Amino acid sequence: MTERKPRKDAARNKAAVFEAADDLFAHCESPEAVTMADIAAAAGVGKATLFRAFGDRGGLIGALVEARLEPVREAVETGPPPLGPGTAPLLRVPALLDAILCFKYDNRHLALALEGSGGSSPYRAGHYGSWHTTLRTLLEQIPGLSGSESDFTAHALLAATRADLVEHLAGARDTPRERLRAELAAFTARVLGDRDRDREAAGGTS
Amino acid sequence: MTERKPRKDAARNKAAVFEAADDLFAHCESPEAVTMADIAAAAGVGKATLFRAFGDRGGLIGALVEARLEPVREAVETGPPPLGPGTAPLLRVPALLDAILCFKYDNRHLALALEGSGGSSPYRAGHYGSWHTTLRTLLEQIPGLSGSESDFTAHALLAATRADLVEHLAGARDTPRERLRAELAAFTARVLGDRDRDREAAGGTS
C-alpha cells in the first residue's frame, strides 16, 4: 500500500534509459539489432540496471511504448471530440483508428520493436486489450452490426493498423502519411457501411 | 539447367526433418521454444544438415509452410470455383480469404512460427506478395472500389487473417473454427459493400 518513493538516481537512470532506447530504436536498422547492452551503454548505466528497472526486454519496450502512448490514451479517455467520449460512434470509430494509425506511423520504431518483441503475441500486450474493448463497445452502438460481429470487427480493424504493415507501406514502399490515413479512413468507412462513401468511390476515378 | 539429382539419404533426411519439425511445432508451447538442435535431434540428423538443406531457421520454416501450402495454392491457381479462376470477384474474394483463414487455422503452429521467425516482417515472405497480388487484382475488378484503394484493402483484408490473431481467437479464446469463418465472411462482405448483408444484419438480432 505505502509506496516507497524511488531514489533520485533511480528515476534519473530510468529517464536516461528511456531516452537512449528511443534514440537507438529510431536510428538503428532493425529493432532486433538493438541489444540490451547497447541501450545500457548509450544510457551510461550498467546492464543490470535495465533488468532491475524493467524486468526484461519486453518490459522495457512495453514501458517505453506505454509512456509515449499516454497522450493518445488521455485524448481518447478525456478529450474533445471527435476522439474523446460523447462522440457519435460513426464519427468516433474512424477518429480512434486514425489516432492509432498516426501513433504507429510516428513511432514505427517503437511499435515495431514492441510487436516483434520475443514470442509473446501483441494481443497480450496491455494496451491492445484496451483499444479492442473501446473499439468493440463503440461498434456495438452502431446499428447494423450484430453484437457478436463487433468483437471480430474490432480485431480486424485494429489488424489494419499493425505496426509491420504500417512499416511495410510507409517504410519500404514510401506511402506518405496522409495517403495512408486516407486509405485507412476509406476502409473504415466501408466497414461501417457508409453509403455516401460507396457512391463517391463508384463515381470519382481519382 | 541440368539439375543434379539429390542423393537418396539427402532426400530422406529432408523428409524426416519436415516431419520432425512439423510435429515439434505442433506439440510445443511456443514456436520459439523449438530450437534447431531439437529438430535435428528429433529427425535423427546432425544440426549442420538442417542448415545445409535450408540455409537458416527462417528457410526451414518457410520451406515447411510452402510445402503444406501448395495444395491451397494449386486450388487457387487451377481449381474449380469458387476458389479457382473464372469466378466472379465478388464470390472469389471471400472464397480466397476463407481458404487462407482455414489454412492458418489448421496450421496455426506453422503459420505462427513463420510470422514470428526472426525480425523479418511477414510481408517479405514469398507467398504474402502472391496472395496480395491475387487479392488486389480481384478487388480491382469490383466496381465501387477505386484502384488505389484496392491495394490497401487487400492488405487490410489479409491482416484480418494474421496468424497471431487467429491463434489469439482460436487458441486463447476458444473460438470455434466455423464461427471464425463466419465472422471473417461477414467482415469481408461488409468491406465488399454487400447491401443484402447490411439489411440482414440490421434486421435480425441474432
Add this chain to the structure above:
DNA sequence: ATCCGAAGCGGACCGCTGGTCCGTATTCTA
C-alpha cells in the same frame, strides 16, 4: 563386384544474446 570421386554427414565449436550475482557506492532517515 569393385573402386573412387564427390556429395553428404554430424557433433564439436564459435560469437553473441538475454538475463543473473554479489561486492561496492549512493541515497535517505534520524
Add this chain to the structure above:
DNA sequence: TAGAATACGGACCAGCGGTCCGCTTCGGAT
C-alpha cells in the same frame, strides 16, 4: 553524521543460431 536500506555495474552464465572439417556413404563407371 552514522547506519541501514536501496540501487549500481560489470563480470559472469546458459543457451541460441550458425559454421567447420574430418569422416562416412552414395552412385556411376569399369
